[in-house]
Amino acid sequence: MSRALPTAMRTTPRLALRPFHRRDADSLVEAVWASLPELSRWLPWPHPRYGRSDALRFIRDSQAAWEEGRAHDFALRSHDDGLTHLGNISVWPTSRREQAGEVGYWVRTDRTRLGIATEAAARVLQVAFDEMGLHRVVLRVAVGNGASERVAEKLGFVREGLLRKEVLVGGTWLDHSLWSLLDEEFRRQRPSYVQQGWLVGRT
Ligand SMILES: CC(C)(COP(=O)(O)OP(=O)(O)OC[C@H]1O[C@@H](n2cnc3c(N)ncnc32)[C@H](O)[C@@H]1OP(=O)(O)O)[C@@H](O)C(=O)NCCC(=O)NCCS
Structure with missing residues (x-):
């Protein structure tokens, strides 16, 4: 389960998902800056001085984590604009024995509400279940983050419960809801992912 995956680009009808390169640093910084209020509301890492050194550190860590x-971590780009960074989406194993993993994402604020997170997450779930051989994938969503809850619902995740004061964001401990999707649920729903236009391929 912990073997490295191929670094080839994965695609959806509208998006390219690919590992990060050093040359992505400036476009990553630009996207973080363009989204800072929304990102720093829900995530622990964005900060007002986020800059090139933060982006390069993230990319270096991301490349090492992929190899190991x-x-x-995937950079999100559209097929018709390879330069603008649309956001990040990641999948990582959390337990080898339980074949479990987790997904996390963000989308630049001026491209939200276009279905990008849902489409990217559908593709990353395919990576999780088909390539990583996971049995269960979870998503943790800060209470009040209606957009991310909606992404979980659209993809058919099941809300399992509440994680109290789980992540420290801007000096406040945020409660999170825990959502999960099982291998068999993904396989049952995959045809509807294709019908919705989130995945290419057979229904
Ligand atoms: C959460 C986030 C990734 C959603 O990205 P996105 O590309 O806009 O997501 P999608 O367009 O695929 O779906 C968003 C859905 O939420 C809905 N929505 C948006 N804002 C909402 C809100 N405040 N309350 C409820 N629903 C909301 C949209 O209408 C859409 O639903 P619909 O397709 O049924 O109309 C993006 O807003 C973001 O990056 N936020 C900041 C970081 C973050 O929260 N990351 C997730 C941590 S778990």
């Missing part, structure tokens, strides 16, 4: 099979 610890995590797979």
